[in-house]
Amino acid sequence: xxxCFLVFEGPEGSGKSLQIERLAERxxxxxxxxxxxxxxxxxxxxEAIRSVLLDRPExxxxxxxxxxxxxxxxxxxxxxxxxxxxxRGDVVLCDRFELSTRxxxxxxxxxxxxxxxxxxxAATGGLLPELYLVLDVPxxxxxGRQGQDQDDPGQLGFFGPAPDRIELEERxxxxxxxxxxxxxxxxxxxxxxxxxSGTPDQxxxxxxxxxxxxxxxxxQAVNFPR
Numbered sequence: 001x002x003x004c005f006l007v008f009e010g011p012e013g014s015g016k017s018l019q020i021e022r023l024a025e026r027x028x029x030x031x032x033x034x035x036x037x038x039x040x041x042x043x044x045x046x047e048a049i050r051s052v053l054l055d056r057p058e059x060x061x062x063x064x065x066x067x068x069x070x071x072x073x074x075x076x077x078x079x080x081x082x083x084x085x086x087x088r089g090d091v092v093l094c095d096r097f098e099l100s101t102r103x104x105x106x107x108x109x110x111x112x113x114x115x116x117x118x119x120x121x122a123a124t125g126g127l128l129p130e131l132y133l134v135l136d137v138p139x140x141x142x143x144g145r146q147g148q149d150q151d152d153p154g155q156l157g158f159f160g161p162a163p164d165r166i167e168l169e170e171r172x173x174x175x176x177x178x179x180x181x182x183x184x185x186x187x188x189x190x191x192x193x194x195x196x197s198g199t200p201d202q203x204x205x206x207x208x209x210x211x212x213x214x215x216x217x218x219x220q221a222v223n224f225p226r
Contacts, residue, residue: 003086004218005127006211007097010135011177012167013142014196015203019135020093022204027091030222035085038095039074042081046073054164061165063109067116070101071123078124098124099132099184099191104166107180108173128190131214133207134181135196139174 006023008016020036027034040050049069052059061069074097085092098120105111137145185191192214194206211219 003089004091004215005082005086005094005129006091007094007099007129007132008135009096009099009103009132009181009191010196011137011139011142011174011181013145014135014137015145015200016133016135016196017095018200019133019203019207020095022200023207024093026222027093032091032219032221033089034091034093035081036093036095037077037081037085039077039097039100040070041073042077043073045076049073054166057165057168059165063105063111064115066109067101067105067111067119070105071119074098074101074120075123078127082127092129094129097129097132099134099181102184103177103180107183108176130190130218131211132188132191133210134185134191134193135203136178136181136193137196139171139178141197142174 008020010016017038024034024036039046040053041047049072053061053066053069053073082092082094101120102113102116106113106116181191182193185193192210194203194210196203
């Protein structure tokens with residue numbers, strides 16, 4: 001099986017990280033080589049940038065600053081992790097990629113699409129995934145899963161971890177993020193919008209069906225539920 005690049009996307013609390021783990025386990029059980037990675041991150045440099053972007057809520061970064069930082073991390077990630085894995089023939093499962101930039105910095109922050117396209121192309125060399133799997137959940141569901149107050153995302157529930165800088169954004173920002181994913185999917189056949197609500201098993205089934213429908217024949221070695 002040749003290399004295949006799959007990206008999981010979605011708003012905060014969509015459950016994408018759990019579903020990446022599940023698909024990775026399924027691929028391993030089938031003997032399919034896979035690389036699991038994330039953005040921002042995946043390399044030492046990119047993880048350092050991640051800390052600046054997400055773990056420093058006191059920093060005031062506008063959309064352009066975020067775009068440049070995310071893109072710097074992405075360039076290192078693509079060159080050091082993603083391209084080598086695809087060359088080896090791995091299935092790459094990535095937690096976020098440039099679609100997040102188009103949604104968060106573009107749709108939600110207001111950075112011009114042309115600016116994002118130019119910077120992103122420089123960072124990735126034009127590399128795009130075969131498929132984006134976007135897990136769509138209402139804002140209330142995402143907040144509830146994270147243990148955050150549905151009216152004030154900055155307030156934690158008793159079981160919630162400390163939110164990162166993006167998770168501290170107001171509710172209207174989250175609504176724009178969700179809208180952005182839906183609007184971009186309508187114009188890009190590589191983007192599959194999937195219902196991320198329900199049980200993990202239900203969501204996993206939707207993902208597996210999407211893989212069979214969108215990439216027929218690519219995962220014949222994998223035991224898909226019938």
